Amino acid sequence: DAGVTQSPTHLIKTRGQQVTLRCSPKSGHDTVSWYQQALGQGPQFIFQYYEEEERQRGNFPDRFSGHQFPNYSSELNVNALLLGDSALYLCASSLGIADTQYFGPGTRLTVL
Amino acid sequence: DAKTTQPNSMESNEEEPVHLPCNHSTISGTDYIHWYRQLPSQGPEYVIHGLTSNVNNRMASLAIAEDRKSSTLILHRATLRDAAVYYCILRRAGGTSYGKLTFGQGTILTVHP
Numbered sequence: 001d002a003g004v005t006q007s008p009t010h011l012i013k014t015r016g017q018q019v020t021l022r023c024s025p026k027s028g029h030d031t032v033s034w035y036q037q038a039l040g041q042g043p044q045f046i047f048q049y050y051e052e053e054e055r056q057r058g059n060f061p062d063r064f065s066g067h068q069f070p071n072y073s074s075e076l077n078v079n080a081l082l083l084g085d086s087a088l089y090l091c092a093s094s095l096g097i098a099d100t101q102y103f104g105p106g107t108r109l110t111v112l
Numbered sequence: 113d114a115k116t117t118q119p120n121s122m123e124s125n126e127e128e129p130v131h132l133p134c135n136h137s138t139i140s141g142t143d144y145i146h147w148y149r150q151l152p153s154q155g156p157e158y159v160i161h162g163l164t165s166n167v168n169n170r171m172a173s174l175a176i177a178e179d180r181k182s183s184t185l186i187l188h189r190a191t192l193r194d195a196a197v198y199y200c201i202l203r204r205a206g207g208t209s210y211g212k213l214t215f216g217q218g219t220i221l222t223v224h225p
Contacts, residue, residue, distance in 0.1 A: 004155075033212065042199060042215030043156065056211045090155050097211040100146075103155030 002027060004093050004104035012110045013081050021076040021107045025093030032074040033101055034066060035090040043090055049074050050097050078109075086111045116200045121220040124190045132185040132219055134200030139180050142205045146213070147174065147185045149196040156199065156215075159185065195223045 005024045013019050025032055031050045035043035045058035049068035068074045072093075078085055088108050092101035117135040124130040136145070146161040160167055160174045162183075167174040173186040187194055197218040 031211075035213075035215075042197075042218055043213070045212040045214065048211045050211075058212065092155075092213075098205065100158055100161065101213060102158060103148075106155050 004091055004102055006089075006091050006104040006107050008107060009105070010108045010110075012112065014112050015081055015083060017081050017111075018077065018079045019081060019109060021078075021089050021091075021109070023074045023076070023091030023093075023104060025072050025074075025091075026102050029093035029095050029102070030072050031094045031097055031099070032068060032072065033092045033094070034074070034076050035092065035103075036060070037088040037090055037106070039087070046076070048097065055097060081111045083111050085109065116202060116216055118198070118200050118216065118219045120217065121222065123222045123224065124187075125224050126191060127189050130187040130190045130194070130221065130223075132187075132198050132200075132221065133182065134184070135182045136200070136202055137181045139202055140204065143202040144205060145174065145176060145180075145183050146201040146203050147172070148199045148201065148213070148215075149194075150199070150218070151193075151196045157196075159198075161203075190221075190223045192223050192225065195221055197221070 004026050007022045033048040034046040037043040046060050047057040048055050052068045063079045065077045088106040090106045092103045094101045147159040148156040150156045162174045175184045199215050199218040
């Protein structure tokens, strides 16, 4: 049973560019949440998708957007990258909004 | 969101029990207590959760104080693989923010051979 998978593993971008990160949920899960983890900090909630709609959003600017597909996989898009966007981006899946979340290994984004 | 307080770091020896404390004095009646851990270079891993009663699973035990203002994650026999950052999180059942997990700084657990 595959767990949560994320791609790519690592990514290097320059300021001003745009990036798309991908997440496939654990088998049977229908909800995807995204988190940003800066070095030495705990993960911070970005947003959550359920039934292809954004259900909750954390304190992140509109440069951060997402999408959920009919197969429950999800994308995180970040526009106009800033140096401060360098972080580990984590995807978590669950069966429903309130169920236990299971995390993927993350995508390490470096913005130069 | 109700806040949790954890020690910044703790140390243990291999094969000894570890008790990781968490204070949550402003917990509400609908807040579940969740524990996650994060090993180096990995995403957080679910450990255990509970509401009022003590809980056990294959990974750990969760002891919840009678007034629910504190809880303790118990690793019965620490191994080197248990070295990680442990996060205690309150997750509300219902309301406008119940879907998200709010992580703090966590406790860095070091296990000595």
